Amino acid sequence: MSVQIYKGTIVTSETIDTLEVYEDAYLTVEDGVIRSIGDNIPDTYKDLPVTDYGRSLLIPAFSDLHIHAPQYHERGVGMDCLLFDWLNTYTFPEEARFADTDYARTAYAQVIRDLLRHGTLHANFFTTIHYDASDLFFRMLQKSGLYAFAGKLNMDMNSPDYLVEETEQAIADTERFVAEHPGDDHVKPILVPRFAPTCSEKLLKGLGRIAESYHVGVHTHLVESRAEAAWAAELFPQYGSDGAIYEGCGLLGHGPAIMAHVIFPTEVEERILEKYDVVSVHCPDATTNITAGIMPVRRMQKQGFRIAAGSDIGGGHHTGVYTQAARAVQLSKLKEFYEPENERLAFANAFYMATAEGGSVFGKAGRLAPGYRFDALVIDSMENEGKELTPLERLERFCYIGDDRNIRERFVDGRRIDPEEVYRKMLGC
Ligand SMILES: [Zn+2]
CATH class of the missing domain: 3.20.20.140 (Metal-dependent hydrolases)
Incomplete structure (x- = not known):
């Protein structure tokens, strides 16, 4: 079994009208599927390493x-x-x-x-x-x-x-x-x-x-x-x-x-x-x-x-x-x-x-919640020096003025994807 633990601020849709925010939370992924999101790491995973994304946001792909x-x-x-x-x-x-x-x-x-x-x-x-x-x-x-x-x-x-x-x-x-x-x-x-x-x-x-x-x-x-x-x-x-x-x-x-x-x-x-x-x-x-x-x-x-x-x-x-x-x-x-x-x-x-x-349309995807695939992005905080934004402001600003340079990581099925590596593979098809 493969397990990863990430720390960061998580923003995801809860309903069509509401966004859910978990600040400085831990997200655990087991074999590509989200197992937990919360303030603590489940006991079974206590000793595993944690990847900390600081003020970056973790959002669904x-x-x-x-x-x-x-x-x-x-x-x-x-x-x-x-x-x-x-x-x-x-x-x-x-x-x-x-x-x-x-x-x-x-x-x-x-x-x-x-x-x-x-x-x-x-x-x-x-x-x-x-x-x-x-x-x-x-x-x-x-x-x-x-x-x-x-x-x-x-x-x-x-x-x-x-x-x-x-x-x-x-x-x-x-x-x-x-x-x-x-x-x-x-x-x-x-x-x-x-x-x-x-x-x-x-x-x-x-x-x-x-x-x-x-x-x-x-x-x-x-x-x-x-x-x-x-x-x-x-x-x-x-x-x-x-x-x-x-x-x-x-x-x-x-x-x-x-x-x-x-x-x-x-x-x-x-x-x-x-x-x-x-x-x-x-x-x-x-x-x-x-x-x-x-x-x-x-x-x-x-x-x-x-x-x-x-x-x-x-x-x-x-x-x-x-x-x-x-x-x-x-x-x-x-x-x-x-x-x-x-x-x-x-x-x-x-x-x-x-x-x-x-x-x-693609199965359990599009949200970050237990039971969903970890198809996710890590994006920059989008903040200017000297002025902090709330997580929702950071996400909104990314959609308005962000671009691919503000996306730090991409995950599908819990696995990191490198667009340049995929491009080289595509040219060989
Ligand atoms: Zn068309």
Whole structure:
């Protein structure tokens, strides 16, 4: 049995509204799982060495539930475009490059390294339509230490002719991908139709059959913007709404359902979110960059819907999902300013999205509590010389102005992870 003992100030979500703080506490980890947190070390471990992190904070690892891995090289570029210009000018040509697996290896190795640097230790990815690059990415993830969902992207219509699948082939390739990548404790396959307007009903129904046969979940965009939702409803009049398309094609109820954006849910979408325990993903930078609107996060949280956080790279430009916790508070204040019936988020509500809610998709993760995996970060105190901050102020400041240089340690399953070492391993895949 392997046991580690850490001392420091621990901050973790207790509920969606409250953060729990343990100052100068001891945290014991047994075989990668947290055994105790408190003022004392359990008697059985009294003689073991203690790693003391001083005024640094021990916090749960972050979870990014919506990231387009192949868009990593285009983040922060073309941000003054509207969505369809941005897709056609930057995104689709960049994704086309993933036909070349050498290019994919280099790009994907950097994505994985940088997520680890920024403390994202659980992630849910989009890839591209290319089988070989998606297969490579899945194998890289399995060697990275990350907890992840990934699959092969699907799109067979309303897409550029250099980046579109033939329907029957798309279904066959996706079934093969799922069959050949059953995954393991850390990395699991997921179905990834880009969004309804780029997928035919035949393709979506084919994916629905794969979901049912292989018990896999789905990751896509849902009511991302008013224009997208209206286009989807026009293309699929037999279903009438974005959410009803995925439900009608049989994609829901076979595994996790993770839906990015969900900015304008109708009653139909709300019924679907509840029925299938959907995790909606708030991506504040991206919804600003593509002028999609502001998700009614606090209202949806209060209705009991599950909402996690996502970087949505490259629609979003920040790698660290902790920045999205801060941005979620900012956007909620703007929403409250323009629409006073929408209550703003407290910082605790936003931190919960980026850790506890997102982490819950990956097993006992996203919190620091007995029985949870020790998937955690050690971050700097973020204090200026001569002025002390409370633990909650230190955490909030990290999310607002911190970066990867303020993250001193990263742990997955209780084991230390070195992003540079993982990067070298990735390049050898
Ligand atoms: Zn997206």
